Amino acid sequence: MTDKIDNKLVQGKHNHHRCIDHALQVAEQVCLKKKLRLTKIRRQVLQLICENHKAVGAYELLDLFREFDPNAKPVTIYRSLDFLMDIGLVHKIESQNAFIACLQAEKQHKSVILICGQCKNAFEIDATAVYENLFALSKQAQFEPQYLTLELHGLCVNCQKV
Ligand SMILES: [Zn+2]
Ligand SMILES: [Zn+2]
Numbered sequence: 001m002t003d004k005i006d007n008k009l010v011q012g013k014h015n016h017h018r019c020i021d022h023a024l025q026v027a028e029q030v031c032l033k034k035k036l037r038l039t040k041i042r043r044q045v046l047q048l049i050c051e052n053h054k055a056v057g058a059y060e061l062l063d064l065f066r067e068f069d070p071n072a073k074p075v076t077i078y079r080s081l082d083f084l085m086d087i088g089l090v091h092k093i094e095s096q097n098a099f100i101a102c103l104q105a106e107k108q109h110k111s112v113i114l115i116c117g118q119c120k121n122a123f124e125i126d127a128t129a130v131y132e133n134l135f136a137l138s139k140q141a142q143f144e145p146q147y148l149t150l151e152l153h154g155l156c157v158n159c160q161k162v
């Protein structure tokens, strides 16, 4: 994916296998570079998050994960999520306590997540300039910024038509 959001992606008219392959491939690369292990469980959790572009909650993930391991416990999911978030392969949508896979984890980015209130699809767009602006403003207010999460709620192009 490039800096600009891919419209085909948003409209769902795309080969989603490529999204999954890309996310898993980047995951391997990122782990290799950081000398971390993408264990089978971590990979499976990531794969489940990638299943579609909807944000998925931890308990929903646990249910899905039980196909792999019927005895899986919430801690299994939480540990994997923490790992995947730490290295930027997964983003948390704070307002929904849900997760999406990053489709551009291979590069540095600061994004805003666009969340469709109807179909729950969620996509990232790079918003580095917005972050820089806000951080500069906060510094003017003598505030030392640490982190910022940006979410934009609305309707995706498919759901606007309905
Ligand atoms: Zn896709
Ligand atoms: Zn991302």
Ligand SMILES: [Zn+2]
Binding pocket: 116, 117, 118, 119, 120, 121, 155, 156, 157, 158, 159
């Ligand atoms: Zn939608």
